[in-house]
Amino acid sequence: MPPRPRSPRPSLSRTRIVEEAVALADTDGLAALSMRALAGRLGVEAMSLYHHVPNKDALLDAMVDAVFDEMHSPVVGGDWRPELRARSVSGRAALLRHRWAVGLMDARRSPGPAAVAHHDAVIGCLLAQGFSLPAVGHVFALVDAHLYGFMVQELALPFVGEEELAQIGDEIIDEATAAAYPHFTAFAREHAMQPGWTFGAEFEVTLDLVLGAVAGLAPASAPTTPAPVSVDVPVLGVDGCSAGWVGALLEPGAPRPRVVVAATIAELVETVRETADVRVVGIDIPIGLPDSTTRAADALARRALPGKASSVFTTLTRVAYGAPDRAGADAVNRSLSGQGVGAQAFALRAKILEVDAWVRSRPTVEVLEVHPEVCFARMAGAPLRPSKKTDEGRRARLDALAAAGIPRPSVLEGRGYAADDVLDACAVAWTAARFAAGDAERLPDPPEVFSDGIPAAIHV
Structure with missing residues (x-):
């Protein structure tokens, strides 16, 4: 009987060597790791390893780098507190999986790309939130002392x-x-x-x-609130809803915002313009889609919402929005910008593409991108903590609008639209009125411009 052919071994690579080294250290401890033992685990001669890693020290560098790659890297522009919290929680989970790494994480003289990228993300997140460079050093010392010190104690417990x-x-x-x-x-x-x-x-x-x-190291900033808005020309604030789009129309001399609903953005604007010479339309939807990066507008909006940064999702690349499903969009977006695709970001795909096509048709109005939560934070001097879908949240938003010069709208909810949709549209209309008066701010200023030629900035 002829001998059964052996199944081919997976080809040797640096990635496979590092993975097996980590697995060996996980099961047997770092003391058991040697180039000879690793070669035996891989079923190769020890000398073949040196074609991929020059020595054991370089192997340890790569192993530590692999552990850093499992930790959450803070998002630059995200709220520092949840970002640093996620970093430490994920760091503990990684160190519980790789106990040998405790004591090595910041001890290597030649840190790998994942380690450097991780530290760069922490520094960038803190700097974007206004921390000084000395304060960043203090934060690293304090947060890392907690993480690594806790792990040393936890893993040393005799029970x-x-x-x-x-x-x-x-x-x-x-x-x-x-x-x-x-x-x-x-x-x-x-x-x-x-x-x-x-x-x-x-x-x-x-x-x-x-x-x-x-x-206590974060920069102190006194909350400021703008003066009540003056409505000098008709403006429209728009938010998406289950019926399509809901608009809040502000007109000079009108006692309150008028609510209008339509299935498409073009239909909504045309309906309103039958009775009002609207000059500015603000929309709660990304306008100006990136080619291969994330947008500065999204990062700056998160920075303006400490504690509520998650309410700003990352805008996908233009090509990703063209994908037919979320899996396809995720693959495309990761290859271009390195970012995955969240459910909320992809769920708005149809509305984003609808507004994009409408803006590119050159409507004869000024069109602004606006984020309602950034507006409410600007009105109130701080982000509004209660959810907009609760009674408390609706009251807080009505109070903020009233203080900003926007009375309670004519209706709050109806068929195909909810109260939070109407309140968001009112907040967007507030910014549209500020823009018409020359008082609005842009994030960033000047806006970014991608290959579509559309200025990308969130107005407030």
């Missing part, structure tokens, strides 16, 4: 689980110890040894304390 902790506690706290050290005994028996307690649960609690200290 795993409640049963082992209870056993050790009984061994340590005898009657004599309990009598001599009542405070230590009370803490151990009444807190640490209670069912459900784990040392790991302390990580996020103490992390929030650390981030609270970091907040």
Whole structure:
């Protein structure tokens, strides 16, 4: 009987070598890692490894780089607190998977590209939020001391689980110890040894304390609110809704915004212009689609919404919006800008393409991109925390609009549109009126311009 042919081994590559080295260290510890042991695991001669990594030190650099690649890299322009929190939480998860890496993360003399990119993202996120360079250094020292210090302690604990902790506690706290050290005994028996307690649960609690200290390094800025808007020419604020589009029309002398609904943006604007000579139309939709990058407008809008940065999604590249499904859009967008495609970003695809086509048809009105949450934050001097879909959130937005000179609209909800749609349209109309009066701001200023030739900026 002829011998059965052997299945071919996967070809040797630097990536495969690093993956196997990490797996070996994960299972057997760093002390077990040698070039000979790694070669045996890969089924090759040790000398063949040196075609891909020059020595063990370079291998360790690459292994640490792989761990950095598993950590969340803060988004430049995102709110520093949730971004740093996600970094530390993901860092602990990575170090629990790769315990050998504790103590090595910032100890390498030749950091790899993932490590450098990670640190660059942290620095960029903090600088974008107004932290000074010395403050960035303080933040790194404090946050990293918490992450790595906590991991050293967590991984060194001499027990795993409640049963082992209870056993050790009984061994340590005898009657004599309990009598001599009542405070230590009370803490151990009444807190640490209670069912459900784990040392790991302390990580996020103490992390929030650390981030609270970091907040003391953040630049102080006194909240300012603009004067009530003056409506001197008809303007229209528009938001998407289930019926299509809902508009809030502001006219000179009108007691309140008039609400108009239509299936398409072109139909909405034409309907309004039958009775009002609208000069400016603001729309809550991205206008000006990037080719192979993210947009500065989105990053700056997130920066203007500390604590609510997640309400600003990242605009996809123009090619990605042309994909028929989210999976295709994700693949295209990652290849161009390095960013994945969220469900919300892709769900707005049809409306974004509709507005894009309408703007490129050169309508005879000034068209602005506006983000309602940035508007409300500007009106109130700080982001509005309650959700716009709650009674509390609706009251807060009505109060902000009233203080900004926009009375309660004629209706708040109807068939195919909800109260939050109408309030967002009113906020957009507020910015349109500010633009008509020459008071609006642009993020960024001047706007970016991509290959479509459309200025890309969020107005407020």
